[in-house]
Amino acid sequence: MQDTAIQEIQGAETLEALQAVKTKYVGKSGLVTKELGSLGKLPPEERKACGAEINVVRAAIQAALDEKESALKRAALDAKLASEAIDVTLPGLPLPAGGLHPISRVLDDLIGIYRQMGYAVIEGPEVEEEHYNFEALNVPWYHPARDLQDTFWLEDGRLLRTHTSPMQIRYMVDHEPPFKIVVRGKVYRYEATDATHEAMFHQLEGLVVGDGISMSDLKGTIAEMARGLYGASAKARFQPSYYPFVEPGADFAVYWENPRGESKWLELGGCGMVHPNVFKAVDDLREAAGKDRVYEGKTGFAFGLGLERIAMLKYGIPDIRYFYANDPRVIGQFRGELG
Amino acid sequence: MKLPYSWLKELIPDLPPVADLEPTFAHLGLPLEGVEDVPAPVGGVLLVAVKAAEPMEGTQLTKLTLDTGENGEKTIASGAPNAVGLPAGTMVALVTPGTTLGGITYGVRPMQGVESWGMAASAKELGIGESNAGILTFPAGTAAPGTPLRELWPADSVLDVEVTPNRADVLSALGLARDLAAYLNLELKEPQIPAAPTQPGEIRVSLPDRGRVLDRDPQGKLRFGCDHFAARAVSGLQNGPAPLWMQRRVSLAGMRSIDLIVDTSNYVMLELGQPTALYDRRDVAGDGLVVAFGLREGETVKDLLGNTHQVGPEDLLILDAGMSDEPVMTVAEAFASAGQPKEGSHVLGIAGIMGGDHGHVRADTRDVVIESAHFDPVLLRRTSTRLGLKTDAVYRYERGVDPLLAPKAAVRVAELLRAAGGTPEAGQTVVGTPEVPQTITTTGEQIRALLGMHIGTAEMRESLTRLGCTVTGDGDSLTVTPPSWRVDMVIWQDLAEEVARLHGFTELPETLPTLRVHESNIGASAQSEARAELRRTLAGLGFQEVVTYTFTSDEEAQKARAEAPGVRLRNPMTTDRTGMRTALYPSLLRAAGAHPKGERALLFEIGRIFPAAGEQERLGLLMRGDLAARTYQDGVRGDFSVFKGLVQGFAGAVGASFALEQLRGDDVPAALHPGVAGAVVWNGERVGWLGALHPEIAQEFGLKGDTFLMEAALPLPGRDWAFRDPSRAPAAWRDLAVIAPQGVSYGDIVGVLKGAGGELLESVEPFDVFTGEQVGAGNRSVAVRLTYRGAKTLTDEEVDPVFNAQIDAVKARGWAIREK
Incomplete structure (x- = not known):
């Protein structure tokens, strides 16, 4: 019986056929079950030996059943998996891939560097009072430095800020030192556009005010920014320059090794120690607003840089006018799509 | 400012060669914008003396009879206006026959009966100056006739120095030489100028x-x-x-x-x-x-x-x-x-x-x-x-x-x-009694502290003295009177810059400021952080950020039905930029217009607008085209529901509650389709609007197909999150179909159901929206599933009174319940 049963088990081609074999031999009224049931009729001295014999047969059949069942299940699963195979090289549903504007990416890089150094990040108005854009920054109305910043004047006498520096004044009027901030935002210059000039562009401005802040602190800060932007080998260089709202004033350059193996000094921006006239102008505004004069006698540094130039160098963008034309073929490059 | 190198060299005899000077100028804060090598005139150009200048009758020309030295007497015909009546003895620059200049080889040729031996040239023709107004002329006796001009006019290098507005003192050869000599510590040979007479003159x-x-x-x-x-x-x-x-x-x-x-x-x-x-x-x-x-x-x-x-x-x-x-x-x-x-x-x-x-x-x-x-x-x-x-x-x-x-x-x-x-x-x-720079008092320590650089007080004295200052004071104290030409030196910080400039800015150490910020600055970054989260979340949801020009014109505002620009440029450069925008969406429409026709645009911008109410920051979103285009398989159409769904997801991802309230009639923003317009309610506050672009505006901007827009004022209201332990008790459900006139929005119905739902009501979800004869003309049936949940398993005795109260509230509004 055992051989017949095992032959039948192995001959079953489906789980259903196997189940039928199972029922036939080890089911409630199966052949083996019946044999076991008939043991009671045997004399007690034979019963034990015969029972053991039948149990061996039953175990062998059960083992064959289990093995066959598992093999059939695996085959069924394999067949199901094979039937479910798809061509994964076909494109997926073309859902949109979002992205950030290249200027935002560069800003995020820079702001990340300054956040790590504990700077707060602020923004401010783009339509500005002449006083905040010029006078309070030690650029009186008659000053030749005004020629350096061609201005969009507004009909109501205000202007489009020519730099983010007015936020130095606004921030100091509202807050007390010590502090470390960076200001980001759009600025405007009244000039014809070409590949390297735009009427609207972006600046990042830094301002640190406290007691005993020195120009070497400024240099160290710019050097940290250089390393954050361009890696451990980047260096910073200062050269004397002039901005009316700082004294001493400097231009800073960063030594940059680009991925193509070229290396050079990039002039990135201007900086210096906050001019005492700026602190005085702030205290005057604070006093007029009923606040304490807390800036005279403090020291601080300020720096500013244009973002478009950094983005152009970083991504190899040849023309500044690409930034705001919003051609999807241009700005769409600054996300994960290949080709 | 441009100056020839040779001039500086005359003032500083030991001046290093021009090739070595670029870093020197940069370290002085006077960077060279360029160095132009100006060649000497070619060898065939000779200085010759005019013997006679006679007008040539019937022409505009002048016949010049010239003493050319070894070549003897020659004549030329010149058309230069300043050749007329040139006094005898005047010397001119003659391009002799056989000389090639600018690709032209000059020769001897007859001109109106005069044998013209070469040409008298202008500075520009010789490549040694800009002027082309007339021929070069020099005083009699400048040189022996026949002397090559290049002997007296050698090649030179012209330095183009960038001078910042504070440094008026270097807008001259002497001024520049003074600064260079001080930095390089070289002797300055000033021009010899006699002392001014002390007695007054006749004027x-x-x-x-x-x-x-x-x-x-x-x-x-x-x-x-x-x-x-x-x-x-x-x-x-x-x-x-x-x-x-x-x-x-x-x-x-x-x-x-x-x-x-x-x-x-x-x-x-x-x-x-x-x-x-x-x-x-x-x-x-x-x-x-x-x-x-x-x-x-x-x-x-x-x-x-x-x-x-x-x-x-x-x-x-x-x-x-x-x-x-x-x-x-x-x-x-x-x-x-x-x-x-x-x-x-x-x-x-x-x-x-x-x-x-x-x-x-x-x-x-x-x-x-x-x-x-x-x-x-x-x-x-x-x-x-x-x-x-x-x-x-x-x-x-x-x-x-x-x-x-x-x-x-x-x-x-x-x-x-x-x-x-x-x-x-x-x-x-x-x-007159001129004002001269005032004396400044400071200390070496004050300057060292500002610079963060160790420079000895003795070096400071020496540097300032080299720059022309009078320096007195004992020990560390410095009493400094700047020279009259340094009108920019007013405060002690100016002296610090001079000291650092001569010592070298490159020597500045690198340190970092250590400070503990004043409490008034805590949280100053909050808005910036919120903005960064909005931007990153939107990009993650598939929106492309754009940055657009903030300028607009009356014409564009009119086309977009936006508020006319009130902030106007006094000096516009172009007619499409006469003022500042009053809304974001016209900029987004412009950006969408830059996309190829039929292509999806899913854009956002965070930027400032300048309406009459004052400058404010806005968030704008735009969607056009399919969310996913049909390819070998079906795509996903970009309809209103998709756009709203994306915004819902966006709100959820930044942790805000979001709802749209239906806008009707005069409340619909001019930008929007009057039937597809909602007020955006963000964390319970109305912050802006969302809807479909008005088809007439779409036409004005040349945009075919639906465009969906949202615009909201920043900063968006936030909310505090409080943890709620999730209830493990099972939920109970009731389904309800409300029949109401079509003018009643889903939001209105939900409002009534929630109002009567009490604490047990967990959510309301629509599962069927139906119009047809069965619910009566002009009506709509909205079927919703109401989910209730309590601290423990709810019984019918607990749910039914709430459900009945909701039914009563619906009926109280004059709406009906659709029976199954």
Whole structure:
């Protein structure tokens, strides 16, 4: 019986056929079950030996059943998996891939560097009072430095800020030192556009005010920014320059090794120690607003840089006018799509 | 500013070669914008002497008979205007036959009957200057006829130095050399200029005795306009070409050579930094120069170029003294009461800016009056800006000319004219009390602390002394009087910069500020962080960020039905940028228009707008086209529901509650389709709108197909999150179909259901929206699943009263319940 049963088990081609074999031999009224049931009729001295014999047969059949069942299940699963195979090289549903504007990416890089150094990040108005854009920054109305910043004047006498520096004044009027901030935002210059000039562009401005802040602190800060932007080998260089709202004033350059193996000094921006006239102008505004004069006698540094130039160098963008034309073929490059 | 290297080399004999100077200039804060190598003229260009200049009848040409030295006498025909009547002996630059210049080889050729032996050339033709107005001419005896021009006009390098507005002191060869010599610690060989005569000369000078307060000056400073004035007469001149060496320097510095007298004035400005004006003495009535403010608005002054300018009481003028024997002492006396100049009195020029039509030097000028003065920089800048007259002179004045330099410069001009054959008068008139830089006191320690760099006080003394300062004080204290030419040195921080400049900015150490921020600064970054989260979340959801121009025009605002721009440019550059935008969506429509037709646009911008209500920051979203285009499989259409769904997801991702309230009638923003418009409710506050672009606006912008927009004011309201332990009890459900007129929004129905749902109601979700005869014309059935949940398993006895209350509330609104 055992051989017949095992032959039948192995001959079953489906789980259903196997189940039928199972029922036939080890089911409630199966052949083996019946044999076991008939043991009671045997004399007690034979019963034990015969029972053991039948149990061996039953175990062998059960083992064959289990093995066959598992093999059939695996085959069924394999067949199901094979039937479910798809061509994964076909494109997926073309859902949109979002992205950030290249200027935002560069800003995020820079702001990340300054956040790590504990700077707060602020923004401010783009339509500005002449006083905040010029006078309070030690650029009186008659000053030749005004020629350096061609201005969009507004009909109501205000202007489009020519730099983010007015936020130095606004921030100091509202807050007390010590502090470390960076200001980001759009600025405007009244000039014809070409590949390297735009009427609207972006600046990042830094301002640190406290007691005993020195120009070497400024240099160290710019050097940290250089390393954050361009890696451990980047260096910073200062050269004397002039901005009316700082004294001493400097231009800073960063030594940059680009991925193509070229290396050079990039002039990135201007900086210096906050001019005492700026602190005085702030205290005057604070006093007029009923606040304490807390800036005279403090020291601080300020720096500013244009973002478009950094983005152009970083991504190899040849023309500044690409930034705001919003051609999807241009700005769409600054996300994960290949080709 | 441009200067030839050779000039600096003459002032600093040990000056390193030009190739080594670039870092030096950069370290001084005077970066070189460029170095131009100017070659010498080619060898075939000879200096030759004019023997005769005769007009050629019936032509515009002049026949020049020339002594060419070894080649003997030659003739040429010249069409140059200044060839007419050239005095015998004058030397010209002759391009001899066989010489190639600019690709042309010159030869001997007959011209209107004259055998023309080569060509007399202009500076431009020889490649050694800009002027092409006439042929180069030099004084008689400049060189032996036949001398190659290159022997006297060698190759040179022109340095183009970028000078910041504070450094007026380096706007001259001497000034630049002074700074270089101080930095390089080399000997400076100043030009030899005799001391100024102490006795007054024949020219009388009067300065304004009444000052002006300029109407915009917040300090209300009384300005007298001129605090130092030197005048000197020189007689017996023969005007003509300036000496060759002077012409060479003037033209290498980028100025045009005119004649002996004008070139001398320009040369001294380039050499010393002091502008001067030279008048023809015949025109200086009364031998007096009067510095005066204009008497009233609208006076007309004609300048030496023939242009007229309107001047007024804030403009400083130079007049002559009129016919009176007495020097004119006041402004009022300089003009008659009717606003006319005093009898016989003339305006000679606009002080420090430009000479007048009357008084200027001419070809036959023999006697001149030299004006060398120090004018108020603010007054002059004001006048020059208003008149749009930017001259080399006022460029220097507005930045700050050495207030003590005037007498010395007058002597220099006089001596150069003496060398050219003139006779300066013995005396020199000098009036005024110039303001000079004030003494500054500081300490070495104060400077070291500001710089964060160790420089010994002894080195500071030495550096400041090299720069021309007078330095006294014991030990660490520094009492510093800057030289008169350093009008930019006012506060001790200026001294710190000078000390650092000479020590080298490159030596600055690198440290980092250590400070503990004042409590008023805590949280200053909150808005910036919120903005960054919005941007990153939107990009993650598939929106592309754009940055657009904030400019707009009336036309664009009208097309977009946006508020007309109220913030308007006074000086627009183009007609499409006349004001500042009042909404974001027109910018987004413009950006969408930059996409190829039919292509999906899913855009956002965070930017500022400038409506009448005041500048504010906005978030704008735009969707056009399919969310996913159909390819080999079905796509996903970009309809309103998809757009709203994306915004819902966005709100959820930044942790905000989001709802749209239906807008109808006058409440619909002009940008939107009147039937597809909602108010955005963000964390319970209305912050903006969302809907479909009005089809007429779409047409104006050339956008076919649906466009969906959202615009919201920033910062978006936040909310505090409080943890709620999730209930493990199972939920109970009831389904309900509400029949209401179609004008009733889903939001209205949910509002009623939630209002009556109490604490047990967890959520309301629609599962069927139906219109048809079964629910009556004009009606709509909205079937919703109501989910209830409590702290423990809810029984019917607990849920039914709530459910019934909701049914009652629906009926109380006059709506019906659809029975199954």
